[in-house]
Amino acid sequence: MAVGLSQTGYLSEAELRDSPGVPSEARRRRGPVAVIECTEHIPCNPCEASCRVEAIAVGADITNLPRLDEEKCIGCQSCVPICPGQAIFIVDESLPDERAAVTMPYEFLPLPEQGEVVTVLERSGAVLGEAPVTAVRKTERMDQTAVVTIEVPRAWSMQARAIRLKR
Ligand code: SF4
Ligand code: SF4
Structure with a gap:
């Protein structure tokens, strides 16, 4: 069996x-x-x-894995703070200069600020490097979860999954 989440604690x-x-x-x-x-x-x-655009399907058996309809998804971010497992991210690889935006849930305080440079982590917790925060969203409806966007090299878009403040 391939090494994965059950052995390492993070997805392979x-x-x-x-x-x-x-x-x-x-x-x-x-x-x-x-x-x-x-x-x-x-x-x-x-x-x-x-x-709201029905891009995620779990179905009647709620132990099914969520299935994404990538053509329906508009990248609105609504699902990001809703997930109790903090398992949903928004990736945008359309930025110029081989850059990408990665949006993630963030449940710590203090919140990062727009423009702040933060340390970027992989799923394993290993440090990838540094990146600027380009957006921070927090609403009452989101309870304790903020939604933070960073801009990274495109090569990091499927690796950058957490941030750590440098202050
Ligand atoms: S980002 Fe928006 S459109 Fe895409 S799956 Fe999440 S809630 Fe649906
Ligand atoms: S853990 Fe998150 S992604 Fe998985 S089914 Fe629950 S809400 Fe959806």
């Missing part, structure tokens, strides 16, 4: 590739799209209800 490249929630590279290049990194068959489905 193979697990991501096989996930029904991960959009194609071609779709990511066209603009913002959800990347649903949910690969355990747990009873959960708020992501499905949060999507």
